[in-house]
Every structure is written in structure tokens, then in C-alpha cells.
Amino acid sequence: MTEPSAIDSASKRLALALDALAAMIERRREVDAEGQTLSAQLHELGSDRSRLASELDAALARVRSLENVSRDVTRRLDTAMDTVRSLLEAQER
Secondary structure, three states: OOHHHHHHHHHHHHHHHHHHHHHHHHHHHHHHHHHHHHHHHHHHHHHHHHHHHHHHHHHHHHHHHHHHHHHHHHHHHHHHHHHHHHHHHHHHO
16 A cells, blocks of 8 residues: 555545544434433423422312312201291191
8 A cells, every 4th residue: 555545545534433423423412402302391291290280289179168168058958948847837837
């Protein structure tokens, strides 16, 4: 192999190695960007989960409150109906 031929061959190998390195660097940047996107999405999902859990807790508290009110209204209606029945029975006598 002659001296210029060895230099040309080494230059070509160096160019190929630099191209491969540049391609690996670009791929690494893409992977890092995908990782950051994934991290951002996971953070968003965590925030959504926390918000939804809080909303669910509030909704459950509201349901319990409405159940208590419903029981109270039912009790009062039963008392009122008993009173009306007693009054009607008293008038029928």
C-alpha cells in the first residue's frame, strides 16, 4: 500500500467513524427528548390522578351529605304522615 493510499483509507475510515458518531449522538438526543416527553406525561398523569382523587373525595362527601338529608326528610315525612293519620282518625271518631 502506498503512502497516499494509506492516508486515503485512514481518512475514509475516520469519516465513517465520525458519521457513525454523529448518528449515535443524534439518536441519543432523540432518546433523551423522548425520555423528557415521557417524564412530562408521567407528571401530567400524576397531577390528573391527584385532581381526580380530590374530586372523587368531594363527590363522595356530597353523596354522604345528601344521603343524610334524604334520611332526615324521610323521617320528617313519616312523622308528618303519622300526625295527619292521627288527626284524621281523631276526626272520624
